[in-house]
Amino acid sequence: MGLTNTTIQLKNPRQPKLEAVNIEALADTGALHLCIPNHVKIQLGLEEIDKKEVTLADGSTRLIPYVGPIEIHYKNRIGFAGALVMGDQALLGAIPMEDMDLIVIPKTREVLINPLSPNIAMSTAK
Numbered sequence: 001m002g003l004t005n006t007t008i009q010l011k012n013p014r015q016p017k018l019e020a021v022n023i024e025a026l027a028d029t030g031a032l033h034l035c036i037p038n039h040v041k042i043q044l045g046l047e048e049i050d051k052k053e054v055t056l057a058d059g060s061t062r063l064i065p066y067v068g069p070i071e072i073h074y075k076n077r078i079g080f081a082g083a084l085v086m087g088d089q090a091l092l093g094a095i096p097m098e099d100m101d102l103i104v105i106p107k108t109r110e111v112l113i114n115p116l117s118p119n120i121a122m123s124t125a126k
């Protein structure tokens with residue numbers, strides 16, 4: 001199994017006059033959050049609203065800036081999330097993918113809209 005990348009569009013809902021940014025993101029079901037590089041934070045005019053202590057893949061922990069809200073668009077789906085500002089590539093984690101009802105197909109390395117709910121995202125709230 002290889003890496004799965006997809007293009008997502010990010011917007012700052014607090015500054016609607018700013019243009020949306022289309023970015024290539026690594027779809028990682030093993031990660032939780034949306035992560036963006038610092039240059040995307042600057043492009044979208046996002047403000048730091050908190051810091052989070054984050055455990056990285058190597059087991060180390062770091063204090064990472066947290067920004068938001070961010071409006072995420074993927075095909076016919078829209079979601080909102082905060083983002084950790086780190087790294088040099090965007091990462092689309094499990095929380096925003098679940099929110100938009102997206103699935104990852106490892107064999108074809110694709111991110112798809114859940115075929116069981118093609119027109120509107122499904123969720124469970126109980």
